[in-house]
Amino acid sequence: MVASSLQLRDVGKSFPAPDQPLTRQPVLETISISLEAGELVSLVGPSGCGKSTLLRLIAGLDFPDSGELLVDEEPISGPSAERGLVFQDPNLFPWLTVRRNIEAGLAARGVLQQKRSEVKEFMRLVGLEAFADAYPHHLSGGMAQRVALARALINHPKVLLLDEPLGALDAFTRMRMQDEVLRLWQNRRTTMLLVTHDIDEAIYMSDRIIILTQRPGTIEQIIPIALDRPRDRSSSDFLSLRSEILELLHFAGNRTSEVTA
């Protein structure tokens, strides 16, 4: 099995307030989520509701104040190559070429020699063979994000955490990249947790959408998306789901302030 299940039980996290270092502000409260292996779930919520914090907790880069996080029933004790993370900023290492950026995961685990053949496969997967020896600042935003995806995927993570990975892209590139991410997910069947601001993206991509409340973030609602794939962004089912979610987020009837960017 290439995917892991993920359980969050009553997870809470607080940070020191910026102006009063001695008091702590809660960011997340009593979050309980369960992801089945191979599921694609979106996290949607207002800015500052702790979506990114939640991903950092699952990645093992931060630790919760309360509650527990389990991957395949095992508690998360720190970062691991089994849980890949892709940020909004591709964060490619600027001193490495595209090829070496993609190889970084193998090199970090010390298995580059054995698995070098896979590098080519992943460059082909994201369509960047022609740019193997280019440095990151020569790439467009979409290309850079594809490299970041390939870099995360080369370790065959059982969970892939995506923190608004397409947020900085223009609308057309974003829609194309959504299909690419879906294709990668369907090929590899990794468990995916996607943070997004874009309701359309969430509906288009995910099996379920988790809507978080204002800070401190708690779960407001979980909406299963039962539409067949590939989904049609303009079908009536799609649009009615969309208005249902917008209503939940209190944006219905006020089209000028849609959260969809």
Add this chain to the structure above:
Amino acid sequence: MLQGQKISRQSQVTVGSVPSDQVRAESTERYALSAQEKKHPTAALLTVPVTAALALGIHLFVAKNEPPNESRTYTIVLGSFFAGAIVAAVMQRWWPALQTRMRRFRPLFTVGVLLLCVWEVITSGFRMLPLPYFPSPAGVVQSMINDRGLLFDSTWHSLVLLLSGYLLGVVAGLVTGVCIGWSGPARYWGMPLLKVVGPIPATAWIPLAMVISPSALISAAGLIALAVWFPVTMLTASGISNTRASYLDVARTLGANARYLVFRIAIPAALPSIFVGLFMGLGASFLTLVVAESVGVKSGLGWYVSWAQGWAEYGKVYAALVIMAVFFSTIMTLLFKLRDRVLVWQKGMIRW
């Protein structure tokens, strides 16, 4: 940091491992024909030869004021320059690379030769400056040729001393800089020491170095290393501690261990800053080298300058200064080349 930026501005366009077409196109554009050059292409071509001829003329005119052997040597030097300029002016028609290069250096050569003329006129020509303190260019060239053996020997000793001190300082600075930049405890204990001891100019330790060290050479190498160590440590530490946290986060989710984080993420990310430290350290090492050679070490260009001054042979003093200038700027250029190669990934990201 300011100094570092200044240094990077000074750096020239270098080819390195970047597509050289791009660089060539850029420099061709930058040194394209000016409007005047287009109007009088032959005149522009002849600027350098004509200036060289002028210098030769002035020299032959004032030569009666100079000792004959000095005069002859300098005539040969100017004559070869003149011949070279003629050959280059003719050759460039068939050699585009030379043409670009000539176009770029023509104003510099012209002004340089004119300055030599001025120098010769006010020394040998009108005797406006007192001897023996201000010899003519012919005198300096002659001293350089007469004393070439000792000058070569001094340059070699300076090179060995400089490189041993510099490399020692760089290695020590990189090690302490990485430790201070990466580890909390090392920063807590190392930073105050660095802030208190570091700013003392290395030359201020000379009295102590003379007492504790068995040989002047070893103490000089130690002082140079100390002078280099401070800026390299400071800038390495700051580069390491300013590594973007997200690079480290990404690497950790890719399965990186501490060793990978330090050597493959933090150090590469700190390299631009480390190079600023290397340049500052190189400047400090030149200073310390010359001072150490003037006061304790009995060899090298610094020693040669003070020795020649003791005998009031100012021609030799200037000869040594000219060699020092060439020597130091060559080393500086080599460091620039190394930086251009190592930081090639920055090309296009920042202004070089």
